[in-house]
Amino acid sequence: MSRPVPTRALRAAALLAVAGLVITGCSKSKDDAASAKGATKVKIEITDDGCKTTPSSISAGAATFEVTNTSASKVTEAELLQKSGEIVGEKENLTPGLSGTFSLRLEAGSYTVYCPNAKTEKATFTVTGSAAAPSQDPAVKTALDQAVSGYKQYVIAEVDKLVPATKQFTDAVRAGDIPGAQAAYAPARYYYEEVEPVAESFGDLDPDIDARLDDVEDPSQWTGFHRLEKALWADKSLAGMSPIADKLDTDVAKLKSLVATTDYQPAQLANGATELLNEVASSKITGEEDRYSHTDLSDFQANVAGGQKAFQLLVPALQKIDPQLASQVTQEFTDVLDALKPYQHSAGVFVDYSTVSDDQRRVLTQKVDALAEPLSQVAAKVTG
Amino acid sequence: MPELRASRRGLLALGGAAVAGAAASGALAGCDGDGNGSKAATPVDAKVPFYGAHQAGIATAAPARLAFATYDLTVSGSPEENRAALRELLQTWTAAAAAMTEGKQVPGDSTTLVAPPADTGEAYGASPANLTITFGVGPSLFDDRFGLAAKRPAALADLPKLPPENLDPSRSGGDLAIQACSDDPVVAFHAIRNLARLGRGTVVMRWSQLGFGKATSNGSAQETPRNLMGFKDGTRNIDGTDAQRMDQYVWVGNETDQAWMRGGSYLVARRIAMRIEAWDRDFLADQQHVFGRYKYSGAPLTGSKEFDTPDFGAKDSSGQPVIPVGAHIRLAAHENNGGIRILRRGYSYTDGIVSASGELDAGLFFIAFQKDPRKQFVPLQRSLGAHDALNEYIQHVGSGLFACPPAVSGPDRYWAQELLG
Numbered sequence: 001m002s003r004p005v006p007t008r009a010l011r012a013a014a015l016l017a018v019a020g021l022v023i024t025g026c027s028k029s030k031d032d033a034a035s036a037k038g039a040t041k042v043k044i045e046i047t048d049d050g051c052k053t054t055p056s057s058i059s060a061g062a063a064t065f066e067v068t069n070t071s072a073s074k075v076t077e078a079e080l081l082q083k084s085g086e087i088v089g090e091k092e093n094l095t096p097g098l099s100g101t102f103s104l105r106l107e108a109g110s111y112t113v114y115c116p117n118a119k120t121e122k123a124t125f126t127v128t129g130s131a132a133a134p135s136q137d138p139a140v141k142t143a144l145d146q147a148v149s150g151y152k153q154y155v156i157a158e159v160d161k162l163v164p165a166t167k168q169f170t171d172a173v174r175a176g177d178i179p180g181a182q183a184a185y186a187p188a189r190y191y192y193e194e195v196e197p198v199a200e201s202f203g204d205l206d207p208d209i210d211a212r213l214d215d216v217e218d219p220s221q222w223t224g225f226h227r228l229e230k231a232l233w234a235d236k237s238l239a240g241m242s243p244i245a246d247k248l249d250t251d252v253a254k255l256k257s258l259v260a261t262t263d264y265q266p267a268q269l270a271n272g273a274t275e276l277l278n279e280v281a282s283s284k285i286t287g288e289e290d291r292y293s294h295t296d297l298s299d300f301q302a303n304v305a306g307g308q309k310a311f312q313l314l315v316p317a318l319q320k321i322d323p324q325l326a327s328q329v330t331q332e333f334t335d336v337l338d339a340l341k342p343y344q345h346s347a348g349v350f351v352d353y354s355t356v357s358d359d360q361r362r363v364l365t366q367k368v369d370a371l372a373e374p375l376s377q378v379a380a381k382v383t384g
Numbered sequence: 385m386p387e388l389r390a391s392r393r394g395l396l397a398l399g400g401a402a403v404a405g406a407a408a409s410g411a412l413a414g415c416d417g418d419g420n421g422s423k424a425a426t427p428v429d430a431k432v433p434f435y436g437a438h439q440a441g442i443a444t445a446a447p448a449r450l451a452f453a454t455y456d457l458t459v460s461g462s463p464e465e466n467r468a469a470l471r472e473l474l475q476t477w478t479a480a481a482a483a484m485t486e487g488k489q490v491p492g493d494s495t496t497l498v499a500p501p502a503d504t505g506e507a508y509g510a511s512p513a514n515l516t517i518t519f520g521v522g523p524s525l526f527d528d529r530f531g532l533a534a535k536r537p538a539a540l541a542d543l544p545k546l547p548p549e550n551l552d553p554s555r556s557g558g559d560l561a562i563q564a565c566s567d568d569p570v571v572a573f574h575a576i577r578n579l580a581r582l583g584r585g586t587v588v589m590r591w592s593q594l595g596f597g598k599a600t601s602n603g604s605a606q607e608t609p610r611n612l613m614g615f616k617d618g619t620r621n622i623d624g625t626d627a628q629r630m631d632q633y634v635w636v637g638n639e640t641d642q643a644w645m646r647g648g649s650y651l652v653a654r655r656i657a658m659r660i661e662a663w664d665r666d667f668l669a670d671q672q673h674v675f676g677r678y679k680y681s682g683a684p685l686t687g688s689k690e691f692d693t694p695d696f697g698a699k700d701s702s703g704q705p706v707i708p709v710g711a712h713i714r715l716a717a718h719e720n721n722g723g724i725r726i727l728r729r730g731y732s733y734t735d736g737i738v739s740a741s742g743e744l745d746a747g748l749f750f751i752a753f754q755k756d757p758r759k760q761f762v763p764l765q766r767s768l769g770a771h772d773a774l775n776e777y778i779q780h781v782g783s784g785l786f787a788c789p790p791a792v793s794g795p796d797r798y799w800a801q802e803l804l805g
Binding site for chain 2: 062332369376379
């Protein structure tokens with residue numbers, strides 16, 4: 001019985017090596033080189049001892065990181081972290097023989113290249129100077145500055161509401177009050193879903209707060225809203241749930257302290273809005289998100305509202321850059337929210353999602369896709 | 385018609401041995417042909433011209449793969465606004481289709497790091513592999529949304545009910561249709577995917593169908609392919625290079641009531657599910673009588689070579705027709721249908737298994753082009769629907785009818801410009 005295993009492992013390794021060659025071959029093609037034009041190239045070599053970054057210091061501006069794993073078996077990813085610990089770029093699932101790239105625009109400062117499970121996990125990466133001044137209309141620049149500061153205030157305000165709303169929910173859980181906790185579940189989540197892409201940028205915080213059963217390897221380690229959702233609607237018992245409730249409060253408080261000091265770039269607002277729409281299409285419309293409570297439409301509305309807020313903050317600038325795109329996306333946001341209205345009983349309270357037919361779900365998806373496609377064009381417009 | 389079937393079977397079983405012998409000798413030849421054909425590499429410059437008089441993908445010899453999709457418009461403005469939206473969509477689509485058939489990426493910026501690439505990229509660097517992208521409009525386009533009712537061709541009449549059929553609305557109809565054919569399945573899929581993306585907000589995909597192993601020959605230079613029942617299909621089809629027959633049966637001419645369709649053609653698509661498991665249990669002689677041909681050589685039961693003309697009058701020693709009364713080739717033959725012919729361009733399909741039964745969900749995605757479906761596909765299918773022995777093993781489960789306008793003459797024109805202009 002033991003023999004087929006090493007053979008198989010060997011064969012898999014050989015296959016991966018071939019795949020690696022293909023990828024390497026492609027990345028050398030002319031157009032890929034052109035696509036990274038003007039970007040500084042940085043190589044990150046994954047090894048079991050640690051990640052070797054060449055060069056370890058670059059000038060501010062566009063950068064393309066090429067991550068390769070020739071033979072490291074314990075390390076399969078590399079992340080670039082800001083000083084605050086926020087992930088700004090990463091490449092995952094690089095088993096030996098594979099390589100991949102990520103590109104971004106870096107401001108001056110000290111960063112960390114993080115390779116989890118390596119002997120030395122962290123290495124410093126420095127960005128010097130300042131990016132070439134974007135050739136931007138000063139009025140656009142001012143509008144974008146207002147957009148990012150407005151978004152920061154918005155995130156702080158929504159997380160400020162999340163904390164007590166979550167407490168109301170967890171208090172009911174700790175008190176063993178099933179109906180009370182059920183009623184408080186969707187309203188608390190609403191504030192989280194509005195700003196989810198921000199929470200997702202803080203490493204493990206989002207999985208701790210919002211993981212679904214299929215996201216966790218070991219169900220006994222499962223925490224957050226959905227663990228409590230299962231207890232409330234599927235198990236119909238809150239036995240043993242107090243520690244989960246306590247941890248949820250702690251994690252939400254952590255989020256509150258992180259967002260207080262997090263700053264954003266205009267493109268992050270636009271990309272975050274697109275991510276929220278993708279969230280809607282990938283997990284709300286399928287009914288996967290709130291599979292026990294069927295409160296998916298409340299999350300749906302929160303995702304759209306959060307994306308709309310980020311977009312609206314960009315509109316004054318976008319109107320100067322591409323007024324047609326600004327009005328198109330504005331209209332599509334209205335269409336999506338209008339499409340949700342027939343399912344709403346009262347403010348924030350929606351029909352049980354299991355009663356929404358496949359045909360109705362399809363129409364909702366098509367509206368979301370019609371919005372997300374032009375929305376995905378916004379980030380490039382607001383990047384200097 | 386259970387009793388008819390039973391008697392046919394009984395008869396056939398007697399002559400089975402002789403038939404089986406003939407079939408076995410044909411099998412070897414069939415294998416050789418297959419081996420050579422499927423290994424031919426596609427040259428990098430395998431391009432089919434996009435501009436011209438007639439749309440490519442009709443007379444063009446069918447390549448190995450199909451990606452077919454229909455789209456519904458989601459517009460909700462006045463007829464003028466809706467027409468403007470449709471015009472803009474078709475301008476975008478035509479430019480993208482022209483680029484893709486040239487092996488180029490969808491026009492737009494695909495290299496800006498901070499924007500999603502204009503082209504989705506899966507066909508990047510690939511040969512177009514004879515890609516053709518054929519466009520059509522369905523009857524529903526002529527309702528009150530676009531104010532185009534007066535421009536609806538009489539030949540684009542809704543298909544009547546054609547029993548036995550069991551049409552699934554979610555696999556039927558559509559305001560617009562795209563037939564993408566290529567020797568590379570990725571290239572064909574890339575076309576319908578990118579057109580869907582370019583139309584986001586104006587159209588939604590209604591249904592789509594992938595096809596493989598072109599099931600029907602439409603060119604004299606091609607080895608006649610086989611459908612999933614194992615029989616050669618298209619032996620008597622119209623050859624796309626036969627200009628006279630193309631004009632006579634396929635291209636819309638001056639007889640049309642709508643000048644914008646002159647040089648175009650009407651596409652009928654039917655998703656024909658095969659009861660594969662039942663068919664595979666049918667004995668060889670019966671399979672051959674259902675079609676009226678020998679399975680391996682493809683010869684009619686009255687001949688010895690594939691292209692021998694069937695003799696529908698021939699009787700066996702007991703006075704029964706050699707090609708049975710319900711044989712598929714008898715009912716489909718132009719000789720028995722007042723000279724009617726259509727250009728077929730079908731592909732085999734499979735979509736996994738039928739969840740209710742666990743049986744294979746597979747069959748023929750039938751595509752036919754013609755001058756006037758009312759005079760060609762409809763009477764032919766009525767005749768087949770009523771008597772075809774094949775009906776025991778197939779069911780029409782999806783349907784579409786589309787008017788394919790002539791090709792665009794150059795880069796300054798767009799699809800159906802004469803309709804919308």
